[in-house]
Amino acid sequence: MIDKVLKNVQVESKANVYFDGKVTSRTCYRQDGGRFTLGIITAGSYTFDVGDREVVQLIAGSAEVLLPGEENWRAVAAQESFEIGADCKYQIRTDGVAEYLCDYYKD
Template sequence: MIEKFEGVTVLTKANVYFDGKVQSRTVLFADGSKKTLGVILPGEYEFGTADRELMEMTAGVASVVLPGREDWQSYGPGQFFGIPANSKFKYRCDEPTEYVCTYFKD
């Protein structure tokens, strides 16, 4: 599980969604890649993607319905799931959760 990043730039402006229940910060790497570090408060949400994404859970447990599926799957710390570009997925949690999202330009 990712614990820290070194030699990065962190944008101070937060990405805020769903009336502040979902917040993240953008981390930029020297090679041009980008990640976000986020916190999601309890609730049920639907997110859309532009790029392909990999979400790694770092705290809490969330249930997710991935594109093309109908079943909820649970993910906890150290687990991850991928989301295709230009798609939507559902996310539900009963406790605060934290994640690291990696974006891929395909």
């Protein structure tokens, strides 16, 4: 579970804006140098390119994801997570607003 208040992090003030502002996030860094983003996804369907391996946890709302190598969409809701391997693409869709925290890992 993600804490409501994240302590001892640095936040980049410049937003990451995707799909004409329908998906936005802020890049953050933990004291140990770990990188993550906090963001929102508004109603729609989106395809993301992945560089580093990602673990995405929904903070609020719900969505469906289609992960690489899978044929069926998977439902995810607040407090649930999913993982995407490095150097691939995945799809995500939602009917409302989903908030997320995405951790990045260099393998």
